[in-house]
Amino acid sequence: FTPVQSRPGPDGALWVVDLARPVIEHPRWIPPERLARLNVRAGDDLGRIFRVSRKGAPLRPIRDLTRLGLEDLVAALETPNGVARDLVHLELLFRDARAAVPLLDRLFRASQLPPVRVQVLALIEAFGGNSAERLQSALRDSHPGVRRFAIALSERFLRAPSPLDESMASLVDDSDLGVRTQLAFSLGEWHDAANGARLLGTLAGRDLDNTWLRAAVASSATKDPVGILKLVMAAPQNDAAKGQLAADLCKTAVAGSAPLDTIFEVVAPRTHKIAGSHLIALAGLQDALDARKVDLATYDARSKPGVAAALAAIARAYAEAPAVATDASAQLPERQAAIRLLSRGFGRFETTLPLLISFLDGAADNLLMQSAVEMLRRSASPQVPAILVKKWAQFPPSLRSTVIDILCSRDAWVAPFLSALERGDISVASIPAANRQRLLQQSPPDLQRRAKTLFQATTTKNRRQVIGQYKSVHGLKGDPERGVKVFNTACTACHVFVGTTGVGPALGNYRNKNIDDFLVAILDPNAAIEPRYSAYAVTLKDGRGLAGVISEESGASLTLTMP
Numbered sequence: 001f002t003p004v005q006s007r008p009g010p011d012g013a014l015w016v017v018d019l020a021r022p023v024i025e026h027p028r029w030i031p032p033e034r035l036a037r038l039n040v041r042a043g044d045d046l047g048r049i050f051r052v053s054r055k056g057a058p059l060r061p062i063r064d065l066t067r068l069g070l071e072d073l074v075a076a077l078e079t080p081n082g083v084a085r086d087l088v089h090l091e092l093l094f095r096d097a098r099a100a101v102p103l104l105d106r107l108f109r110a111s112q113l114p115p116v117r118v119q120v121l122a123l124i125e126a127f128g129g130n131s132a133e134r135l136q137s138a139l140r141d142s143h144p145g146v147r148r149f150a151i152a153l154s155e156r157f158l159r160a161p162s163p164l165d166e167s168m169a170s171l172v173d174d175s176d177l178g179v180r181t182q183l184a185f186s187l188g189e190w191h192d193a194a195n196g197a198r199l200l201g202t203l204a205g206r207d208l209d210n211t212w213l214r215a216a217v218a219s220s221a222t223k224d225p226v227g228i229l230k231l232v233m234a235a236p237q238n239d240a241a242k243g244q245l246a247a248d249l250c251k252t253a254v255a256g257s258a259p260l261d262t263i264f265e266v267v268a269p270r271t272h273k274i275a276g277s278h279l280i281a282l283a284g285l286q287d288a289l290d291a292r293k294v295d296l297a298t299y300d301a302r303s304k305p306g307v308a309a310a311l312a313a314i315a316r317a318y319a320e321a322p323a324v325a326t327d328a329s330a331q332l333p334e335r336q337a338a339i340r341l342l343s344r345g346f347g348r349f350e351t352t353l354p355l356l357i358s359f360l361d362g363a364a365d366n367l368l369m370q371s372a373v374e375m376l377r378r379s380a381s382p383q384v385p386a387i388l389v390k391k392w393a394q395f396p397p398s399l400r401s402t403v404i405d406i407l408c409s410r411d412a413w414v415a416p417f418l419s420a421l422e423r424g425d426i427s428v429a430s431i432p433a434a435n436r437q438r439l440l441q442q443s444p445p446d447l448q449r450r451a452k453t454l455f456q457a458t459t460t461k462n463r464r465q466v467i468g469q470y471k472s473v474h475g476l477k478g479d480p481e482r483g484v485k486v487f488n489t490a491c492t493a494c495h496v497f498v499g500t501t502g503v504g505p506a507l508g509n510y511r512n513k514n515i516d517d518f519l520v521a522i523l524d525p526n527a528a529i530e531p532r533y534s535a536y537a538v539t540l541k542d543g544r545g546l547a548g549v550i551s552e553e554s555g556a557s558l559t560l561t562m563p
Helices: 070-075 082-094 098-110 114-126 132-139 144-157 164-173 177-189 193-206 211-219 225-234 240-255 260-267 276-291 305-325 332-341 349-358 366-378 384-390 397-408 411-423 433-441 445-456 463-469 471-475 480-491 515-523
Strands: 003-008 014-018 048-052 536-539 545-553 558-561
Touching: 003 082, 070 082, 070 098, 082 114, 098 114, 098 132, 114 132, 114 144, 132 144, 132 164, 144 164, 144 177, 164 177, 164 193, 177 193, 177 211, 193 211, 193 225, 211 240, 225 240, 225 260, 240 260, 240 276, 240 332, 260 276, 260 305, 276 305, 276 332, 305 332, 305 349, 332 366, 349 366, 366 384, 366 397, 384 397, 384 411, 397 411, 397 433, 397 545, 411 445, 433 445, 433 536, 433 545, 463 471, 463 515, 471 515, 536 558
Parallel strands: none
Antiparallel strands: 003 014, 014 048, 536 545, 545 558
16 A cells, blocks of 8 residues: 555545555666566556545535536536536536636635635636735735735736725735735736835834744845845844845845945944844945945045945944954854854955864864855955865765855866865865766866776776675674664765755665665766756856855856755
8 A cells, every 4th residue: 555645536536546566666777687576567556535524424425516507517616626616627628618707706706615716716816807806805815815816816906006906005014924924926017116114114123023924024135125225224133034134135135236335334234233133244245346336435425424424333243253253252143254254355365264163173163164164255366275175074974065066166176175185185076976087077187187096996897787786785683773873974965864955865765775776876986866856066167166065046046056
């Protein structure tokens, strides 16, 4: 019995799909010698659908919806059974039953079931029949799920003044977080940018601690990010959540070519004591300025007293960053932001380098260590390879792959990195396949030759021969405790047992595979790679190279997930 799906049936029973296929993965992932012995189609004539019902309770008859008239078909939507509603929904769409809109409107007003009211709204929308007046009624519905759906449907009316404006604005005080979050997403369509910014700022101030609402506000901020930023910076909170939203708004504002002078005046600290939220906001602002190649230290604001004063306040915050970074009593996000400001903006790499190096000590928090390593990555200094190689033994396993990426990211750093491998300061065996590929294919020819010599010494060309040498493991008894240690040391940079890292698949999914499968996967990992886990090399305009799995892609950006 292998249940793969269950749902209520239109008869009121629980329908359970039972799959009877012993081989469910694609033959591409099965070693050829095993594939030759398998019938990969076995079970394709089997399988069952169970209908589970309560003893003594008769099942409802399943009606032939194609024989029903419009009035009966619309009436059939009034049921708590979602599958039955979906079948009616489909039949109405197949018929293109626009004449059913008045019947649907009547059902919307009469139904006591919120899911029915939502489905009716969706059908009327599909037939182009939703008016501002009807949606206005839905925005006042007693159930938050209906209000939330009505907000989403109202977006096309928000692009110009309409009767919905007042109703939408009133929902900023809705008691349901889901409604407020949907409102924050939809306000990005608001025709009145200033009023939309005011409402978004109000929503943010009320729910700053909620990650999803902050994301919704940030996603709707493109029309007036500075207006929302003003309201967020004026909020009484002083915490990481406020700082993170402000950082996102700074990035949106700078990327959208908002006036930098205004942004500086809004984000500048108002007091001599720098709040943690300001440091986090400034770190985000600095990332955005770097992308636009704006140098704070040389920014000309002499003819603008307000802007000059703001830059002076920002400079004070940068000057305090080293003290915050080393303050053990400060919150971790604040210390991370402070590290991200070191050697940037008003700072200089040479003066902050000793402090960055101090965070590479094994006693430092891993997140602080990672922030310091990322700051070294941004530098083009020839000192970086020697620093990272010297500190190699103190880096935790979770950070070592990042360090290797950094050492491979600039041609000027590859030569000292290869020297460290040749000396044995860093084990050749610890270099992941993606980094080896970069060194062997994208480095200058002389460095490619050195890399080839290094990797050939540890690689056997014939993978089948290697796998054959390990056939005897079939007779070994497994030791889970030792396995956990190996897994934590060698595998956790890319894999988890359950869940996802975005870099490699969760290994718990393969618990039923046999020893032959694992031998191939471990000893010949490139024999078959599922496309979504393929590694890509990306070269940035500043000369850095990155490698990882593309986890998100849009017209404006790539998100690369790295070990």
